[in-house]
Amino acid sequence: MTWIFSISKATRTLVLVGRTGNGKSATGNSILGRKAFKSRASSSGVTTTTELQSTVLKEGQVINVIDTPGLFYLSAEESTGKEVVKCIDLAKDGIHAILVVLSVRARFSKEEEAAVQSLQTFFGPKITNYMIVVFTGGDELEDDGENLEDYLGRECPEPLQIVVPFSNASNVQKLLEVCKNRCLLFDNKTKKKSKKAEQLQKLLKLVDAVVEENGGQPYTHKLRHQEDIDSLRDYTQQEISELKDKMHKAHEEQVNRIAEMVGSKLRDTIERLEQQVAEEQASRKKAEEIALAAQQRSNNEICKLREELKQASRRSCAIL
Numbered sequence: 001m002t003w004i005f006s007i008s009k010a011t012r013t014l015v016l017v018g019r020t021g022n023g024k025s026a027t028g029n030s031i032l033g034r035k036a037f038k039s040r041a042s043s044s045g046v047t048t049t050t051e052l053q054s055t056v057l058k059e060g061q062v063i064n065v066i067d068t069p070g071l072f073y074l075s076a077e078e079s080t081g082k083e084v085v086k087c088i089d090l091a092k093d094g095i096h097a098i099l100v101v102l103s104v105r106a107r108f109s110k111e112e113e114a115a116v117q118s119l120q121t122f123f124g125p126k127i128t129n130y131m132i133v134v135f136t137g138g139d140e141l142e143d144d145g146e147n148l149e150d151y152l153g154r155e156c157p158e159p160l161q162i163v164v165p166f167s168n169a170s171n172v173q174k175l176l177e178v179c180k181n182r183c184l185l186f187d188n189k190t191k192k193k194s195k196k197a198e199q200l201q202k203l204l205k206l207v208d209a210v211v212e213e214n215g216g217q218p219y220t221h222k223l224r225h226q227e228d229i230d231s232l233r234d235y236t237q238q239e240i241s242e243l244k245d246k247m248h249k250a251h252e253e254q255v256n257r258i259a260e261m262v263g264s265k266l267r268d269t270i271e272r273l274e275q276q277v278a279e280e281q282a283s284r285k286k287a288e289e290i291a292l293a294a295q296q297r298s299n300n301e302i303c304k305l306r307e308e309l310k311q312a313s314r315r316s317c318a319i320l
Contacts, residue, residue, distance in 0.1 A: 012207055013064040013091045013218070017119060018101035020069075023136035026188040027101055028053065028065045031200060037067045052090045063204075066090055088123075094218025097207045098123075098130045100179075104137035104151055116175060123219065130219050131179045132206050138187030138199075148185040180213075182206050 014031065016024040025037035036053035054064045066087045088095065100116065119127055141151055176183060184202050187195060211218070 009059055009061045010211075011062040011064065011093065012096045012204065012211075013066065013093065014207065015066045015068065015087045015091070015095050015098050016101055017068050017098060019106075022101045022103040022106065023186075023188055024101045025067050027099070027134055027136060027186055028067045030186060030188045030196065031055075031063060031065050031203065033196070036065075050086045050090060052087075061204075064091065066095075088220065091218070091220075094220040095130060096218050097132050097210045098127060098219075099132050099134045099203075101134050101136060104135050104141060104185075127219065128178045129214055130210055131182070132203070132210065133176060133179050133183040134203070135183065135185045136188055138185045139189045141185065142187065148183070151185075182210065 016028050018024050028037045029035050032053055032055045034055070037051065050066060050068050052064060052066045054062060056062055068087055098119065100119075119131075135148060135151070138148075141147060184199065184206065186199055186203075190196060
């Protein structure tokens with residue numbers, strides 16, 4: 001069989017995942033070389049649905065980029081999982097790499113640890129074979145005269161220490177170890193064409209490494225289905241039943257954690273609104289008191305003026 005393109009020029013489909021605010025959409029735009037995805041600073045997710053955009057590089061290679069909602073975007077927890085998994089349907093020829101987007105500007109949080117675990121829940125444990133960690137905020141490190149190695153060694157111990165439990169592992173594995181240290185730094189604010197091209201080539205080189213490591217097989221529904229079959233092959237019916245119970249219990253615990261997060265956020269919002277209302281009421285009351293005092297002073301001045309006019313009038317009559 002003759003291939004028209006070498007492996008490095010074959011079509012690649014990349015999926016962006018990560019916490020809201022880490023720069024997923026901006027990274028997608030950097031890869032595509034144009035503003036295809038909405039991207040702005042926001043405390044809530046700008047991306048709420050899964051979306052695919054494509055570009056053709058000058059060498060003729062087609063790059064498909066799928067942007068997903070921020071994992072655990074709190075106003076849409078129930079639909080976020082469905083939207084993220086929908087990327088498999090958009091990727092007709094399969095997913096060649098999952099780009100887990102972190103930011104050097106933010107601490108690696110429990111939310112991101114849970115997000116990585118959610119990827120396993122959504123796609124299965126083998127999805128980690130396709131993961132690449134992309135750190136955004138390269139401009140900030142450059143301003144400080146540092147590179148990614150400096151950052152990982154000084155400011156960012158947590159991503160290396162965060163442990164991610166795997167169902168097929170006897171111990172816990174660190175995030176970057178799980179990704180076999182496949183990581184790179186992106187500067188989404190640079191205007192230099194040479195730098196844009198350089199970081200894109202570094203990314204595509206890592207993607208090619210992922211493809212080669214997985215035997216040229218992209219991630220598909222078929223692979224996910226085979227995982228489920230393989231994982232149950234050596235279990236008895238009783239063990240499968242017990243496993244289902246454990247999975248159901250774990251799902252309930254996850255739902256409860258999410259509900260607790262939502263409840264906490266809602267309580268904070270209500271308290272903040274109540275405080276704002278109280279402050280507005282106090283300001284309005286103070287303004288009314290000031291206005292009333294001014295009106296009283298005005299009335300007193302008018303009464304005083306009238307009295308003076310009356311006295312002046314009486315003096316005039318007496319003279320006449």
